[in-house]
Amino acid sequence: MDRNNKARAPRKKKKSLFSRVVAWLHLWPSIVAGVILVVVALSGTIIVYCDEIMDWTAGEAKYVQVPKQVIRVSSDVLKANVAEKCPGYDISEFVFFKDPKRSVRMRVFSPKGPRLAMVYADPYTGKILKKDGSLQFFFVMAHFHASFLAGKTGGWIVALSTIVFVMSTLTGLVLWWPKKWNKTTRQASFTIKWKARFKRFNYDLHNVYGFYSLIVCFILGTTGLIIFFEPLMDATVKAAGGTTEHLTDILPKEDSLTSRKDIVPLACTILQQSGENEVSIWNFDKKKAGAYVFTSGKVGLKSIEYASVKVYDSYTGKEIHVDQKYLKHEKTENIIWQLHMGQWWGQAGKLSTFLAGIIATSLPITGFLIWWGRRRKKPGSKNREIQKVHQHRAESNM
Structure with missing residues (x-):
């Protein structure tokens, strides 16, 4: 073998600044917030059904x-x-x-x-x-999910961790995206190698399932932030054509000298007219309102599918026609809660949210294992791989 023909070690192409920043943003904030994200995702998944x-x-x-x-x-x-x-x-x-x-x-x-x-x-x-x-x-469980039962401080901890989670979905997509699209990259990006060794199997769980759940996870994270940050909710309501005022702010006040109508006949009338199977009414404090607000649709714990709002004067029983901007406010908030709770698209929406919640719970764990495995990689293993490449190339030049 000619010594002059010895192959030099191929220089590894340096990653761009953008790639390094994306990788850093995906890794380190997620490691810091990892345990919190696991608990938040798991508790949210439990609430879905x-x-x-x-x-x-x-x-x-x-x-x-x-x-x-x-x-x-x-x-x-x-x-x-x-x-x-x-x-x-x-x-x-x-x-x-x-x-x-x-x-x-x-x-x-x-x-x-x-x-x-x-x-x-x-x-x-x-x-x-x-x-x-x-x-x-x-x-x-809902309050644990939102604030770890630690009030405003806990709420901020969850909110900051959720920002990390949303950022991770976006940076994860950038890292997942193959540089070249061919049969090999498609197979690696969209399928899990079930019989592979643990390291590869764990990587596939993080990479592939992370991609499949990306859209739902992004929606869950952003709706959670909209619910927590009131200015974000107001901006969303305004973008949907609503007003930042709540419907309850414009309802007639209580008339203590007049007796109220019973809500039961009104609820039955709405059920007959709306075509929906359920109707909900919150039992407002009489000092706050002189009107009944009914919402028909499939009534859930925090939101209502196919929600339709009707307002009645609680003393005359006559329907009060409310400006659409107030109804838009109520419907927009309801939609945000529907998206966050998985109460959209019927049972298909719930199943999608439940599966995305399981994956979201696993992502910080599988991601940590990937990082830990690379961190613990033996110093000499990389050099041995390079030496094998050198030897193979040198022998081919003999």
Whole structure:
């Protein structure tokens, strides 16, 4: 072998400043916020199917025997029965159903402490059928997801970590994008090598599943930031053609000298007219409003699918026509919550959000393992690989 023909070590092409900045932004902020992101993503994933789980825990209390003479009891009767059977609790929300076999669902809370439950009542007798405490679990989980139950400080920690998460989705796309598109790069970018060694398998889990979940993860992160930062929510509402004022700000005030109409007949009328199967009304403090705000659609814990808002004067029972800019505000906020909770596109939306949540939970872990594996790489392994290349090239020149 001619010594003069010895192959020199190929110089590795230096990465551009842009590539190095993107790689740094993808790695180090994610490592710092990694544990927080795992907890936030996992708790959010648990909440996705909260409505279905609460429907399941309600059991037989969801349905009642329909009497021959179908007459629904008033909301005052329901309130009195809740006060008797669930002392210490107030009603925060009523949900009425078009199906005559469905019971009335009421969200109740304790003013003395953060205790919540769902109460189911017979709409024809007013009898309390069940008080279901599973709502309390999701209440705690939601606040843990939003702030680690640490108030404003915890909220800021989660918000800053979410900014890192959103940034990671964008930088991750840049790092994932192949320099050349061919059969080999397509296979490596879109498929997982299931029989590969752990390092390669872990890399594929991070790289491939990260790409497939990118859009949903980006939506979850950005909607979370919009919910946390009020100026962002206001800007989103304005962009959608709404006003930053809330609907409750323009409702008529209470008239203490006039008796209110019952909400039950109004709710039934809306169900017949809207074509929706459920209608919700929050049990506003009478000192705040002299109007009823009904929202029909599929009522969830934090948002409503196909939401349609109607406002009625609580003293005359007549519909109040509200300027569209206020309705746009309510609908836009509802859509943001729908996107964040996965309550869009029916069960397909929920499944997509649930799977994206699982992947989002795994990404900081698989990413850390990739970094740790490279960090612990033996110093001599790289040199041995270079020596093999040199030897192969030298022998071919003999």
